[in-house]
Amino acid sequence: MKNHFYRWFGRPMRQGAVSTGLLKFAAIAVAMLLSIGAYAQDKTVTGKVTDSGDGSGLPGVSVSVKGTNKGTQTDATGSFKLSNVSDNAVLVFSFVGYAKQEVSVGGRSQVNVSLASETKALEEVVVVGYGTTTKKDATGGVVALTAKDFNKGVIASPEQLLQGRAAGVQMTPNSGEPGAGINIRIRGTTSIRSGNGPLYVVDGIPLDGGNTSDGTDGSAGVGTTAARNPLNFLNPSDIENISVLKDASAAAIYGSRGANGVVLITTKKGKSGQSNLNFSANTAISNNYKNYDVLSTADFLKQATAAGLDASNKLINAGSSTNWQDQVYRTAVAQNYNLSYGGGNDNTNYFFSLGYNDQQGTIKNSGMKKVTARVNATHKLFDNKVVLAVAMTTSKVTDQLSATGGDIGFEGNVISTAIKTNPTYPVYAADGSYFTSGTPSFRNPVSLLNQYKGGAVTNRTLMNISGTWNILPNLSYKANFGYDNSDGVTRTSVDPNTPGFATNIPGNQGYARIANRYLTTTTLEHTLNYKLDLGKNKIDALAGFSYQKFENQGNYIQANYFVSPAGFDLANNINFVDNSGTNKAYSGGSSKGVSELQSYFGRVNYNYSDKYLLTATLRVDGSSKFGANNKYGYFPSFAGAWRLSNETFVPKEVFTDLKLRAGWGVTGNQEFPTNTSLATYAPNSASGGLQKENVPNPDIKWETTTASNIGLDFSLLKGRLSGTVDYFNKSTNNLLFPFAAPQPDVATTRWSNIPADIRNKGVEVSLTYQVLAGKKLDWEVSGNATFLKNEVARLDVATIQTGNLYGQGLSGAFIQPITQGYPLYGFFLSDFLGYDSNGNTKLSADKSYKGSPFPTMTWGLNNSFSLGNWNASLFINGQQGGYVYNNTANAVLNRASVKQGNNVTYYTISSTTGQAFGDAPVPSSFYLEKSDFIRVSNFSLGYTFKLPANSFAKSLNISLTGQNLLLISNYSGLDPEVTNTAATRNGVPSLGIDYISYPKARTFSLGINANF
16 A cells, blocks of 8 residues: 555555645546546547438538537538547537537447438427327417527426417416415416416326415405415426417317417337436526615605604614615525436336425515425337236425515515505514504504414325227227326414504404315326328327316314414414304305306317318217206317418429418316305305305306417528418407396306407517527527507496405405407596696596507527537517506505605605605506517526546536516516506416515526436
């Protein structure tokens, strides 16, 4: 050993120098490991590049050594020669109009390669309802995205992967809170009362679509909050691809559930002939992109004095200087870890994954934690005669919720109190308790942050087992069983003696509520596929039967008058109450709904000479939700395509592909309460008996959407430029709506179908252009744009009211009456005419239409770059032509706020004007603003390390990602791309109202990914 150290270090080891020697040894070992590839023998590599179609040599092909600047081009015969190439090098072959290919040298001196034309990309498989097709054979409006198209960074649910990436698909986040829901509209909004979100299908199993946990109901005194996103149970890292069925000809295969489009999610599976262990880790930090502008302490006192307030009064000047937004917001940290293993052979494929996600919210005491596990496996029997498959996802999602209710009044939630609270107030009083002004309704923002506790835990398992029997080479039968089960519990509590709750909680003695939600969906499907190839005539037929049972149960218990000490975990110890005398501490309730859907469906695809394509679909749905006289609905569709590029009159040297498509179809919407066609009863608290709640209607049926479209798919410049253009026109009728029960019936409601017509029409454009394809730099640009017009063309009932406003002085105000001849949720407001001599608002006498919350144009633009071992992408999106109502400014940041001692800067009056500050908040066009924006939404930079041939890993890369990096908008609020889900009226949703929403964050994340 001593001799070894002499040789390595030039002198013997001295006592006390062990650590230095070991460091040198480690440094040399690392250097040797990293330089293994450098000692591999360099050689000259020759070869030939040919066209995979006809075998001819391809001149001008770029041949480069990956990770270096070394490269050359093929000569006139397709041959090439490269010197000084190591045995473990990877050669990259690229040529415009052909798919790029990477080939390992593997010690060879001759490497021959065949490149496939980009037209092969048209053979890419696209998932459609109950099957697959190829891009070139698709007749309907389908957009398919894979991992390379997805958004990067901190992603909580699958929808965020494709936000802004697909034409015709608009997404509006409910808020910036981790795990919050997302409003998704595919080719417009079609319904007034029923669900407008798409149907989600995961690995062939249609999901229920309902909430898997309850939001908060407002009885805690901080407003209601929406339920968490039900798709959070899926791990985005497990997703292989997402297809969106946008038009009726594609979605009609799902019948009464396809009116709002269908999103098909396919998860990753193991691949034969290879095993792969993948590990990825990601750490991110987030801050609010923007906070509200509030006054400093000095400026606040100056404004207060100008408003006529006495700055010597301790209610106006308490002597401190507190930035309340700093007290409730934080720099949030997110961590994400994923481990997967997949592989297989000719008979068996398998894929396993584990995921952990911990995402803090930028509001303290908020966030989401998620643990997921997934298994996908297939096994072939009897020489591929029988194929068995199983797929299962299980997850536990834990949400921590803060007091951010969207319908809170003057008392305020965490956000609004942080905005308006006097900056001279301290956080704590001299005795260490939370400071309070003494006013019964005053809420200390930090007290509200810490003494209100909210959270939800949701466990969900989705499983499907299928067996396919290949009866004949062209005939197969498949049985599919699916089971989707979730249980969620939401707990909320307010500690006793929390400042500002004396008027909201009886006796100010605390509050706790436990709400449980159970969803179970059972699916059984049988399908028969038949394919016939007669040369020029090809037929692909599908026939099937589907049965689904949906069970939705809920219950809750609520308590007040707690006798436990402050700070006790009330929501888990709800029995510590005083229920004596007149203290009725407990209340509760329960509900249950069961519905069934029985369906028959069929589809026929006909292909003549690869030029003329026809698709016909019919689905028949029998639903227990429908009335006795309308149990079954019929949903047909037809689509056709003409591949012009296969005609002799279309120049092949110009168009790689050119296809004209047209389609028509009928889809339905049955997303309404389960028992609406039946007589229902509810407890009568006054009499102690039952009271009739709903009048039965045997004629009630599904909403119907009839849609037509025409589109053009094209690829030219040898596949370098490709795209689609689509025109669509949708009409929705038989809208479902609850009306007051007709007299003399004692019930409260009766559901009926409204004679109405909601129109959505527009144009979609998608383009992809390969700007550069060379040995040094690859650059691809892809973009999409949607132009949309929404209109209530017919409404044979009185105006339906929605668009509630909330906050001080705005109780009962609404601004979105649904009116014939205008868009859904159009804003109807009085004109703002300035101020009178006293500084009070002047308004027009009448209200008139001022704008729509729907943007007339949405768009997205992505740039992808590759240079050696580096890769980068930059995604920008935006919208134009819509409006958003700034309810926050109207309620919290109005001119009267300073008079009340609130800390705001929104349109306050200079002390030199002498005008009063007593103007009450009133709705007007003053607070309606354009929602136009341009956002640098996603940027990613990655580097793939060059590893030695005998490295422990197959690949290793690191990445840096930024999200929501830049927002360009004239909107005075935090972000125009938001909506308050609580702004409903009598259950009718609204859109485009911004009220103290959870701020969106700017996020930076660093990740590592390794394959073994």
